[in-house]
Amino acid sequence: MATDAAAEVAGRYAHFADDARGRSALYEEWARGVVADERVRDVIARIPADHRQAPLVFAVARLLGAPEAGFAAWAEWVVAHADVLVAESARRSLQTNEPLRCAALLPALSLIDGPIALLEVGASAGLCLYPDRYSYRYRGPGGLRALDPAAGPSTVVLSSELTTHDDRMPPLRLPGIAWRAGVDLDPLDASDPDDRRFLTTLVWPGESGRVERIEAALDIVAADPPLLVRADATADGVLADLASRAPRDATLVVTTPGVLPHIPRAGRVRLAEAIAALGARWITIDPPSLHADLADEVRPGGSLVEPDAWDAFVLALDGVPLASVDPLGASVAWRPVDRPDAP
DSSP states (O other), X not given: OHHHHHHHHHHHHXXXXXXXXXXXXXXXXXXXXXXXXXXXXXXXXXXXXXXXXXXXXHHHXXXXXXXXXXXXXXXXXXXXXXXXXXXXXXXXXXXXXXXXXXXXXXXXXXXXOSSEEEEEETOTTXXXXXXXXXXXXXXXXXXXXEXXXXXXXXXXXXXXXXXXXXXXXXXXXXXXXXXXXXXXXXXXXXXXXXXHHHHHHTSOTTOTTHHHHHHXXXXXXXXXXOEEEXXXXXXXXXXXXXXXXXXXXXXXXXXXXSOGGGSOHHHHHHHHHHHHHHTOEEEEEEOHHHHHHHHHHHSTTOOOOOGGGOSSXXXXXXXXEEEXXXXXXXXXXXXXXXXXXXX
């Protein structure tokens, strides 16, 4: 059994090393080192399978004081601190709360008339619940498209590449958010120093600008905290109970930016059924294969996505594809398959 777990670690970290290439040289080096180092593989194999993802284990190690140095020094730290690394990784989960994802969500939100009651599944600290408080700078063939809150430019400026597959460009506007809430298995507090440090440590070494952007967004959230509920959104009645607190005159919009791949399929189906029962609009950002797999639960008639035809994640509104997007919001390629209609 231990041998099987170590082999699984080797395969998982080899795949991650390829993903990290060009994004974080240090993480790529660590991941390739794990594949080749039996001692380190055995330590990571002791972590529960759903908590041994490389970005989580690497972040937890750094959080606990591991040196941000070459693999040899890092590996010695891992072996010397194996018990605490295993315990801390087992109690943590990946909670990448990147406000730049709002740049990918905004084109879909712009199609929905306000006021909006915004409810996020997998909200972490709630940084993606404030699309109306951030500034946006979309770069594209037509030049720069800038949007700022009515009060003026935000301390959080989200820059994204915007292109289109035809002459149509998305109508972009800041949404009117009347209410915001989130549900998470382990919500984080934007004002808590330990939670803030964990979120910024999840940023990969070498990714410039992300820590500063997250810290600025945390300040905005801490000054006006959303309603965050600790619960499993796929459990019976959880989403309905939270949605019942939304103002009746607002359009309920549920967002799941990048969270569905972390939920087993049975839970995804329950979640889709719960959202449908609410009559809410649903904005998703998911891998094409997952989007197609869940389509029958989201949109009558099935999927409008051919997975092989999409080179990035799919932004969709009520199951209707709108754009191919970077999962963290760095790019939006507008390519609506159909015009989404309200449910």
